[in-house]
Amino acid sequence: xxxxxxxxxxxxxxxxxxxxxxxxxxxxxxxxxxxxxxxxxxxxxxxxxxxxxxxxxxxxxxxxxxxxxxxxxxxxxxxxxxxxxxxxxxxxxxxxxxxxxxxxxxxxxxxxxxxxxxxxxxxxxxxxxxxxxxxxxxxxxxxxxxxxxxxxxxxxxxxxxxxxxxxxxxxxxxxxxxxxxxxxxxxxxxxxxxxxxxxxxxxxxxxxxxxxxxxxxxxxxxxxxxxxxxxxxxxxxxxxxxxxxxxxxxxxxxxxxxxxxxxxxxxxxxxxxxxxxxxxxxxxxxxxxxxxxxxxxxxxxxxxxxxxxxxxxxxxxxxxxxxxxxxxxxxxxxxxxxxxxxxxxxxxxxxxxxxxxxxxxxxxxxxxxxxxxxxxxxxxxxxxxxxxxxxxxxxxxxxxxxxxxxxxxxxxxxxxxxxxxxxxxxxxxxxxxxxxxxxxxxxxxxxxxxxxx
Numbered sequence: 001x002x003x004x005x006x007x008x009x010x011x012x013x014x015x016x017x018x019x020x021x022x023x024x025x026x027x028x029x030x031x032x033x034x035x036x037x038x039x040x041x042x043x044x045x046x047x048x049x050x051x052x053x054x055x056x057x058x059x060x061x062x063x064x065x066x067x068x069x070x071x072x073x074x075x076x077x078x079x080x081x082x083x084x085x086x087x088x089x090x091x092x093x094x095x096x097x098x099x100x101x102x103x104x105x106x107x108x109x110x111x112x113x114x115x116x117x118x119x120x121x122x123x124x125x126x127x128x129x130x131x132x133x134x135x136x137x138x139x140x141x142x143x144x145x146x147x148x149x150x151x152x153x154x155x156x157x158x159x160x161x162x163x164x165x166x167x168x169x170x171x172x173x174x175x176x177x178x179x180x181x182x183x184x185x186x187x188x189x190x191x192x193x194x195x196x197x198x199x200x201x202x203x204x205x206x207x208x209x210x211x212x213x214x215x216x217x218x219x220x221x222x223x224x225x226x227x228x229x230x231x232x233x234x235x236x237x238x239x240x241x242x243x244x245x246x247x248x249x250x251x252x253x254x255x256x257x258x259x260x261x262x263x264x265x266x267x268x269x270x271x272x273x274x275x276x277x278x279x280x281x282x283x284x285x286x287x288x289x290x291x292x293x294x295x296x297x298x299x300x301x302x303x304x305x306x307x308x309x310x311x312x313x314x315x316x317x318x319x320x321x322x323x324x325x326x327x328x329x330x331x332x333x334x335x336x337x338x339x340x341x342x343x344x345x346x347x348x349x350x351x352x353x354x355x356x357x358x359x360x361x362x363x364x365x366x367x368x369x370x371x372x373x374x375x376x377x378x379x380x381x382x383x384x385x386x387x388x389x390x391x392x393x394x395x396x397x398x399x400x401x402x403x404x405x406x407x408x409x410x411x412x413x414x415x416x417x418x419x420x421x422x423x424x425x426x427x428x429x430x431x432x433x434x435x436x437x438x439x440x441x442x443x444x445x446x447x448x449x450x451x452x453x
Contacts, residue, residue, distance in 0.1 A: 245388035318367030375433035
């Protein structure tokens with residue numbers, strides 16, 4: 001006789017206590033294999049596909065898409081094992097259409113249709129086969145026909161909270177998928193329209209004194225209150241971390257301009273030699289790891305309980321990546337033992353995963369030093385907030401042609417501004433200045449890096 005096992009939401013690490021269900025990857029009645037992903041969840045760190053440790057038939061799911069579950073609560077149940085000979089009549093009628101079997105297995109939980117769900121064009125013939133549950137309406141058993149882009153429950157919720165009909169919104173994602181940015185754009189347009197209406201109503205009495213005065217907007221008006229965006233998920237986690245950093249770390253920032261002309265020439269020469277292309281970020285990372293070897297105080301963290309500065313042996317290099325879901329900081333593990341080509345490949349892999357929302361909690365934690373290339377936003381300088389509990393962050397501005405004194409003469413050179421924000425508890429300004437000056441020297445004369453390796 002089959003044994004029904006319960007699979008609970010596992011501990012996803014790093015102190016995470018709950019997760020939101022984004023997409024169920026299996027239905028009740030599906031046959032699953034050991035370690036097959038069964039649900040996609042969103043934590044405060046990343047989007048994660050959760051694999052099931054059991055192989056068998058899914059008999060129940062717990063939680064609707066968009067709902068939040070605490071760690072340790074049931075996710076689904078799986079019937080494991082094969083019925084003994086002669087028990088088939090009691091266990092069900094075999095592989096039949098989902099929702100129309102004769103078994104006494106747990107009934108499939110009905111999903112309440114939200115008013116802003118996008119309807120499918122037309123139903124297609126059911127194709128999924130598995131042991132069945134008690135009868136359910138045909139709409140539950142019949143899948144949508146053709147590829148229909150699946151809108152994130154979080155996007156649907158945001159649209160619902162602001163009275164937007166998703167059926168009327170154009171999608172900018174693949175195959176017309178409606179993204180959060182599309183909803184936020186529609187929200188801004190709605191706010192502008194309401195603002196214009198309110199302005200017209202306010203001006204009308206002055207133009208026609210005989211008319212009744214316009215109503216004064218109340219505090220409950222959306223135009224008066226503005227748009228409220230909950231600090232949840234990644235945005236909430238980032239807010240908490242930055243607040244803690246600013247509260248606990250006495251930071252200071254120093255900066256310097258550097259002539260990056262030879263640095264850019266060196267990169268062109270390296271890529272012209274063949275092999276995998278090497279990115280600017282990878283070369284800067286290689287310089288950072290060499291500088292941290294000379295100034296290990298900046299690759300450390302403060303143990304407040306012990307009142308000690310802990311200098312770390314390995315460099316796990318975080319880098320800031322902007323995505324549709326907000327700013328994330330993936331971590332290149334053991335960056336100090338990687339060459340420029342390996343660093344380029346790992347930066348590319350983690351960046352792609354970040355943009356797809358597929359970074360694991362392990363790839364977003366454990367950093368010891370952060371490299372922040374804000375030059376991609378077209379700015380020269382910044383005083384960033386340290387990524388707690390790290391001790392320092394190197395910021396890199398845009399590399400652009402500027403007037404520069406080169407070999408005693410005025411010339412146009414490729415110039416970049418470098419800034420170092422550091423925890424003043426781990427070192428004094430001399431150490432921070434020495435680190436930044438070494439980085440600048442390597443940028444201006446790449447041969448310096450070869451000489452000191």
